[in-house]
Amino acid sequence: MKSSRGEDPLLDLVVATLFLFFVVITLVSNVFDYVNHECLDYLRELIRKTKTLTEKPFGIGVVLAFPHELNIKTILEEKVAVLQLYWGQCSKELVDDAHRAGVKVVPQVGNVEEARKAVAVGVDAIIVQGHEAGGHVIGKDALFSLLPRVVDVVGERDIPVIAAGGIVDARGYVAALSLGAQAVCLGTRFR
């Protein structure tokens, strides 16, 4: 049987499918461009607004598993004090770019191997996340099991270790300090 174009209907179907695929890809890509553009403007606006609200340094968390290049570019351009990274490996190139912009890099790690890699690329501090943590969790071990091992990885280097996960009161804080942390990061405590 001939198709409406007088050719092989299977070929018509393939052409139509490819065309549809192309249209969908173009639409999706345009939507992503639009959303990205909007997010960058919004991010810049939020950073500038925050700067009007405090003279203290503040940081911005970026989840590396999601699209992030342009967000990070904006954060460095705006010279936010701290770039906090999560769910992904930060590269030496990124750390160097951040340092050139005067931005400190603080990844959150969930195991010893991630901590080793973070130390190797020259981060400024490390947040050690135990499995007890709220929100996006990467830690597989309990905080007080993982924390001393990361403290040992850091050794004598001038890289503060910050403990995160299930710390809700002064006892947890003191316990984290006793295991070598220099600060704590609290999330669900404030919810």
Ligand SMILES: Cc1cc2nc3c(=O)[nH]c(=O)nc-3n(C[C@H](O)[C@H](O)[C@H](O)COP(=O)(O)O)c2cc1C
């Ligand atoms: C609602 C919520 C969202 C979170 N989102 C992120 C995130 O996007 N990136 C990140 O690095 N950590 C995120 N976290 C984890 C915190 O940085 C931190 O590890 C955790 O809150 C500490 O444990 P706690 O909740 O028991 O105090 C989130 C935590 C909460 C409670």
